[in-house]
Amino acid sequence: MPKPGEFFQRDREWHPPALSRDYKTSVARSPQYSLISLQNSASEITGPVFGHNDIDPIDNDLIMNYAQDGAMPIGERIIVHGRVLDENDRPVPHTLVEIWQANAGGRYRHKKDTYLAPIDPNFGGCGRTLTDENGYYYFRTIKPGAYPWRNWVNNWRPAHIHVSVFGSGFAQRLITQLYFEGDPLIKKCPIVNTIPDPAAIDRLIAPLDLNATIPLDTIAYKFDIVLRGHLSTLFENRLEGN
Numbered sequence: 001m002p003k004p005g006e007f008f009q010r011d012r013e014w015h016p017p018a019l020s021r022d023y024k025t026s027v028a029r030s031p032q033y034s035l036i037s038l039q040n041s042a043s044e045i046t047g048p049v050f051g052h053n054d055i056d057p058i059d060n061d062l063i064m065n066y067a068q069d070g071a072m073p074i075g076e077r078i079i080v081h082g083r084v085l086d087e088n089d090r091p092v093p094h095t096l097v098e099i100w101q102a103n104a105g106g107r108y109r110h111k112k113d114t115y116l117a118p119i120d121p122n123f124g125g126c127g128r129t130l131t132d133e134n135g136y137y138y139f140r141t142i143k144p145g146a147y148p149w150r151n152w153v154n155n156w157r158p159a160h161i162h163v164s165v166f167g168s169g170f171a172q173r174l175i176t177q178l179y180f181e182g183d184p185l186i187k188k189c190p191i192v193n194t195i196p197d198p199a200a201i202d203r204l205i206a207p208l209d210l211n212a213t214i215p216l217d218t219i220a221y222k223f224d225i226v227l228r229g230h231l232s233t234l235f236e237n238r239l240e241g242n
Contacts, residue, residue, distance in 0.1 A: 015234060016194035023190045024151050050096045050130060050166065059128045062099075062141035066124030073123035075104025075142035079212055079220040080178065083135040084165060087228035091135025096166040097225075098128040099139055106147030106157075115147050140218065143180070151190050158185035158192070165225060176233055178223050181207045195234065203233050 019030035058065045063073060080099070084092040102108045102125065105117030109125050123142060131137045144159045161178045179186050186192055186205065195201050203226070212220035226232045 014197070014200060014232065016196060020190075020194040022151075023194050026194070050094070054096075055128060055130055060137075060139050062101075062123065062125065062127045062139065064140075065127060067122040071122045073103065073120050073142050075120075075123075075145075077140070077218040078143045079138065079140055079209075079214070079218050080161065080206065080223055081136070081138040081209075081212060081220065082206075082222050082224040084131050084137065084225045085135055085227065087226070087232065091131070091133070092167075092227065093131055093133045093135055095131050095135075096128060096164075097131060097137045098126070098164040098166075099141070099161050100126045101141065101161040102144040102147060104142050104145050106145030106159075117145065117147070143219075146183075146185055155190060156185055156188070158183045158189050163223075163225065165227070167227075174227070176225070177204060178221075179205045180221060181205055200234055 017030075018026060020026050056065070063077060067073060084095055084097065086092055100108075102113075103117070103120045103123045105115075105120070107113055107115045107117040107119060109119060109123070120142075127139055127141065129137050129139065141161070144161060146156050146159055148154075148156050158179050160180075162175065163178050164173060164175045166173050179192075186201070192201060192204075195204075206221035206223035209220040209222040212222065214220075224233075
């Protein structure tokens with residue numbers, strides 16, 4: 001068996017700067033010193049390995065996976081689906097994709113979320129799935145609501161879903177945010193506006209997909225995740241480049 005190699009060098013020109021004055025939290029969170037590169041150890045470039053035994057059949061159905069018997073969460077029912085691809089447009093099979101989000105009112109099921117929107121007793125806001133042999137993934141959920149946040153006086157986060165993708169090692173876990181086509185808050189968001197390239201912002205917006213919509217049931221959005229290359233998806237935990 002060949003020895004695992006190092007991960008490819010990342011493109012450092014695709015991401016926004018770590019420090020952006022209009023995104024106030026970045027002032028405290030941005031690094032104060034130059035970034036350094038660390039050699040990967042064997043534990044970082046091998047494992048974890050996820051299998052179907054680690055996934056419940058309804059883990060990818062956020063409409064059902066937290067609902068009480070006979071009940072359903074409130075809100076617009078949507079499908080989010082797509083493929084995980086590498087820089088050469090090849091599928092990334094059997095990789096773990098996780099999502100978490102606010103409910104239809106814009107509130108997370110988290111003790112520190114004090115937004116006045118109510119908690120939905122039938123919506124947990126978390127799901128996970130494995131891509132198939134073609135890199136395809138699929139979630140059914142409730143479209144999240146916008147919510148205010150304490151950046152400036154009247155800032156609102158656009159409706160969004162957090163997406164985590166695991167590669168073949170712990171060092172390959174990447175996290176991003178998915179936005180929805182047509183949301184006017186996207187252009188107003190200070191976090192989104194830290195991204196200098198409009199093409200990069202477009203990579204974070206899931207277009208409406210009527211071909212996958214279920215009539216009289218569920219609207220669909222398509223979101224392909226590209227791990228590297230000139231069409232790569234931005235990842236928020238890789239601010240130095242992806």
